[in-house]
Structure formats: structure tokens, C-alpha cells
Amino acid sequence: MLALTLILIPFIGSILLFLLKGSNVSTSKNVALFSSLITFAVAIYTFATFNPLVPIEAKYTWMKDLNINFHIGIDGISLLMIALTTFLVPIIILSTYKFSYKNHATFYMLILLTEVALLGVFMAKDIFLFYFFFEAALIPVYFLAAIWGGKDAPRITFKMFVYTIFGSLFMLVAIVYLYIQGATVNIQELYTTGKLISPTNQNLLFWAFFIAFAIKMPVLPFHTWQPDAYSESPTPATMLLSGLLSKMGVYGLIRILLPLAPIGVTNWGFFGMILSVIGLIYGSIIAIQQNNIKRLIAYSSFAHMGLMAAGVLSGTLSGIQGALLQMVAHGINAVGLFFIIKIIYDRTNTRELSALGGITQKTPALSIYFMIIMLGSVALPLTNGFVGEFLLLKSVYDKNVWLGAIAGLTIILGAVYMLRLMQRSMFGESNQVTAKFKDVSGTEVAVLLPLAILVVLMGVFPNIFLKITEPAVNSILQIISSK
Template identity: 45%
Template structure:
């Protein structure tokens, strides 16, 4: 099966959505996103049957650039995350009205196209092109359809754009240097390049700047909370649910195997930065009065633990990080959608102006409670599997890494349950809060079903990603 068909469908879908007009845009976008999901499942079946689902074609002669796409277990799980969340995010927006809806939904599909290309590309320059393309649609989504004052929104979005673009330029310089050594941008050729210790250090930090800003890892996180707050909820879902995973995926696929000596040398520092993000994000979440900003800092804390897992350089850490990437994607999308449901009824994101929702909407209160418990890694939920595996990997390196990393569970339980108490319980708000509609229920139930299914049975994901992660570790350990 031609893996590029998935990209073609998403790109054609973006144009079809735009030309369908405002009235049909959302439905056309949903249709094409569901077709993309079907193709992703077909690719998974082809991979499991032993088929080679890569695609290669020479693109540019000088420099030598190839249109090369490769789908292994790691990239496939990221494709499935993207192609599953995209229709859910589109469908969740049906309760909102957007001016120039055709452009809005076309940009969502184009962003999905670019993120999918990032996960599939096995040529460095092609990967970089997709990486940068993903930035364009989210910039316009946040700028045009975002919340709050135009000037504040513009300031937050432009800062995000400049930060991300600046970090990416360092990555491009690293790729150009590697091309001079390898004579190719192909991933497998870059893995074989023999770099001195000093060369690896410079390449490592060039990649790190690009990925640390995108993920984000402190102290490169300063754009995150404002953009999450100012972007429309659909944009926040795309950023937190999928786009930040581009950075985490890239750490595993590109950074660690190309610079193994530097990765091992800086291991304590990188794990320390990840754990610092856990504690810092949790403390800031405790102080938030805006619901979206609280969830943004909660996401920063969880992502810090994932980053720490990526840099452990052992199989448990890498496996736990990937499991946590997937679980975080579904949980954070569910939480931001719950925040959007509240905003639709109360027209506010200030926690102090909420309260009493449970007495008016018991169904929504129950669904929201499940998402909160999943966020704090309650056993039997998907987050528990990923967080426990990452903490176990940290324990293998240093017990204090595990102890400090484990604060995400304690602090997370405190600020999330406190938030739930303030938002859902207490005195009834003077405004009427209608219980969830059918389409809101469908979105939340699908997310919760995924959370519990893989929380109880993560084996299919483990079997899919283990061969790829083993290969990555073998590449990292080729130089002792």
C-alpha cells in the first residue's frame, strides 16, 4: 500500500474543504479526516502482515534530496494518534460557529497533513519542510479565531511563531552540516555518520533547541500557556494533543540515534530538566484562576515527565514515554473539550465564576470526573501505564529521579481535584447549565473508552512500538 496516499487524502481534503464553502466545510473536513483514519488503519494492517509500506523517489539532485516516507511501529502509532484525534477535534467543534469556516477547517486538515508528513519523513530536509509547514496553519488558527483582545492574542502567537522558527533554524543548520559529512539527508545514512565527540555535542544542542521549544521543556516553555489560553479550543487541542508530540517523537527518531555520545553525556541534565518541568508546571497549575491556563500548565508537567523518559536511554523509559505520549494526547484533548463545554454554557473560563455544575448536569460531571482521574494516573487508566513505566525507568537510573518525578501524581491529584471541586461542586451558578448534548457525549465517551481500553490492555501498542524502540537503542549503543 502506498503510504503517500494518506498525505494525498489530507491535502486534497484541505482544498476540498475550502472550496466546499462555509456551510459544508465542517462536514467535508470530518469526512476526509475519517477517510485518513481508515487509511491509517489499513497501513497498520499492512505493516502487521509484513508488507513494506515505505515510499521512495528522488526529488532534487543537488543537494541530493529524496521524497522518502517510511512507516515503522513508532511512526505508525503517531499516525494513528493524529488520524484518530483529528476527526474527534473536528467533530468536537460542531457546537461552535466560526466566521470563514471553510478556511478554519481547511487549515485543520492542512495541519494534520504536515504533522503526518513529519512522522513519516525519512529524509532530513523533507522532514524539516513538513516540520515548518505544521507551524503555518496553527499560527493563523490561533491568530484569527483565538480568544481575548486582538493585540494580546497577536503578541502571544507571534512570540510562539518566532520562538519555534528560531529553534528550527538551528536544526536546519545541523542537517546541512550532517549532509556535508554523509552526502545525503536520508535517515539511515545520517545514523552511520561518524562524528567526533565535539561534533555530536554541537549537533545535539542544535536539535535540542528545536525540540525543547516545540515540546516545550523549561526554560523554553514561556510561549505555551498564553498560546494555549488565547488559541481557540480546537487550536489548543491540536497543539497539546498532537503537535507537541512532534518534538518528543523527533527526540527518539532523530536526535538520540544521530548523537549517541552526547545523549549519554548529558543524560542527567536532560532528565533533570524534564523533572524540573514536572514540579514547575504543577506549582504554576496550583496558582491558576483560568481553567485553560491551569490545564496548560498541567500539560507542561506531564510533558516534562515524558521528556525525562525519552532521555533515560533504556527500553522502559522509551516505551513509557511513547505510551504516555498517546495517553496524554487523548486525556488532554478530553480535558480541553470539557473546558470548552463549560465555556459554551457559562461564557467564562474563570474558575471562581463556575460552580454547581454537578447538580444541573450529572452526566457531564461524571464524564469530567473520569477525565480528571485519568489525568492523575488512576490505576486502570492509560496514563497510569505510561507514568508508571517512565517512573520505573527513572528508578533504574537514580532513585531520586523517580521520587521527584513521582511528584507529578501527588501534585496533579491535588490541583486537579481542587479544580474539579471549585468548578463542578459548591453553590449553583446563577446561569443554567444544560447537560451534554449527543455529539458532546460521543466525543467524551470515545476518549474515555480509549483511556480505559489501553489502560487495561496496552499490549497491542507495546507490540507495535517495541521493535522500533529496540532498533533505536541498538543504534544509540553502537558506540560504547
């Protein structure tokens, strides 16, 4: 019942917001925040009482003739992603409290519907249900970006929509093929079907799933929609895209691609790693050159996703565990950084790095939060980014020394673009744009403080998260090794 409750609470909240379209802004915000906080409370209870030996599932008949069920469940991998989703959604909602958006009830309804779809993706035990939620997650974010984004948002979000739908068509064909071969839609049962498929068809399955997930993350060369979409979307939508929706791609690699096409991964996984590492270096170099601070963080996010994809495709315990830990760390850091960029823009009316400087002279609190989250992003030891990045680099290095050495450049390049951002925006002499910059307060602190705390806690106690996911990861590795 816990699994179903996690989906129902934000769904009921979205219905309430639909019925409250004529209400004031404060009511819409409070309903959305209250719904997301209750969902987070249920997730905390699930996290605290989780036992990998006791299944948490819910199964209801959906399309009886096709044997498709509304089948959801929670294991260690799902639980980590549920915790990330239910933590970040109320943070994202809280980050909007100082602002008013037109059609506010619809705005918050779409955020909650995105949470419903994300939780569905991370809990789906039926592959058609996984596909349904995977596609459904895009729809509310598309409208958030298109309606409340910048002047070019409709064109840019349409490009994002076309890219994602294009990739998903390949996945749908692969799912239908697996359904015909195995006469089942249960993901666990399809793992057996996948191993019985010929190597040639497994290669095709690899590419069908890889393209779909690579677009969602994104991975080179399927990334061209991402920088513009992140830059033109309103900050809450950017937070959802970078902090959560991109994680569906990495999750899909772990849950779907690796165990369903193990021979395909053996044959083509290393090529996928090469693409991912090239994207990692390319994204980092472009981030260094950016003057627009929001696009800088967008390219930084692209680079981080490339390393996660490479780690997963290595097919090793360290690679998958590192990717899972890094998904959580990156989600926290990305949301924090995009929110700080939003604060800077609202106070200065510019995102140009060359126009900033000297902000730290009047903002001790913001400077501390910015520094902590930035250090997490560059994977300083004892911050949330360190252990995950170390495991990911180890997995790539173990697979190929030269590829690992190239991927290791992320340590240097990441420090360059993030320290450049910090130095040029926060330090130096203040100017006419930043002279009256006010420090963070109220809900801004309420957003940044828990993010900063988690940056440190995850860095000091990473085993809390690694131990939860290890049994489920080992189960997937056993399936791969028995191909």
C-alpha cells in the same frame, strides 16, 4: 502506497475546502470531517494489517541534484503517532459542530493542512523532508490561533512563532552539517554518520536538536510561549497544539536526537533530564495555583511533556516505550479536557474556577466523562495514563534515584491540581452562573464518548500499543548502544 494515501486524503480535502470558500458552514464542516474520517479509516486498516517485517514506504525524487527525496515510511513508532493523529483530528473537527467560525472553509482547510504536516513528520525517512514538515505544521496552527484566537492572540502567537523558528534554525544547521558529513539525507543512513562524528561535535548536535525539540514540547526554560498560546488560541487550535504538535518534539527526541548524537546524549542527556524534571515540578505547582481553568490545563500539559522528555533522555526501553504510550494517552486526555473547558465556558461565559461550582447537580453525563478523563490524566491504575507514567518514572528512577524521587512527586501534584479542578468546578453548591447549566448532548457526546472509552481501553490493554512499538524502539536502542 498506504503511506502516501494517508497524506494525500487530508491534502485533497484541504484543496476542496479552498475551492469551496463560498459554500455554507455545513458543507465546510462535512468535507473536513469526511476527509479526516477516511484518513482515519486508512490508518485503522494500516494498524490492523501492520507487520514490522514488511516495510511500508513510498519514495519519489524531489530535489535530484541534492539527492533529496520525498521518502516516507511507517514503522511501529510512526504507526502509533499516525493512529493518534488520525483519531484526534476528526474528534477536533467534530467538536466544532455546534459553533460557527468566520471564514469557515479556511478554518477547516488549515486544520486538514496541519494533519498533512503532522503525518509527514511522523513518516519522513528523509531528514530534510522531516524538517520541511516540522516547520510546515506550525504555519496553519499559527493562522488558526492568530485569526480566530482572543484579543491578544496576534501578539502571543507571534511569540510562539519566533520561539519555534529560533529553535528550528539550530536544527537546520545541524541537518546541513550531517548532510555534508554523510553525503546523504536518509535518516537511517545518517545514524551511521552520527556515530562517526567526534564527541565535541556530537555535543553540539545534541544541543542543536534538543533546543528545537524542547521548544516544541515545551521543556523548561523554553516554555514561556506555551501557557499564553494555549489560553488565547481557539479551542480547536489549542487541541492541535497540546494533543498533537507538542508530540513532534518528543518524537524528534526519539527518532532524531538519540540515534544521531548518542555520545552527546551520554554527556548531556542527564542535564536535559534535570531540566525536564524541574519543569515537571514547576508546571505542576503553577497549575495548582491557577484560577483560569484553561491555563490550568495548559500548565498540566507542560508538566506532562517534561516527564516524557526525561523518560526519552534516559535512553532506556522503559523510558522510550513509556513516552510513546504517554504521548497517546496525553493526546487523548488533553483534547478531552480542553473540550470540557470549552463546554463549561460556552455555558457560563467564564473560565474562573472561583466562579464555578455545583455543575454536577444537573449534568450526570458530563460529570462521568469529566471524571473518566480526569482520572486518566492523573494516571489512576486501569486508565490510559497509568502504564506510560509508571514506565517513565521507572526509567528516571533507574537513571538516578534522587531525580526519580523528585519526578515521582508528579503523582501527588497531578492529583492535587486535577482533583481541585474537578471539585471546585463540578461539586459544591450551584450559583447564579451555573444554575442553568445544561448537560452534554449530540456532537458533544460524540466527541467525549470515544475519548472516555479509549481512556479505559488503553489502561486495560496497554500491550496492544507496546508490542507494536517495541521492535522499532529496540532498533534505536541498538544504534545507541553501538556508539
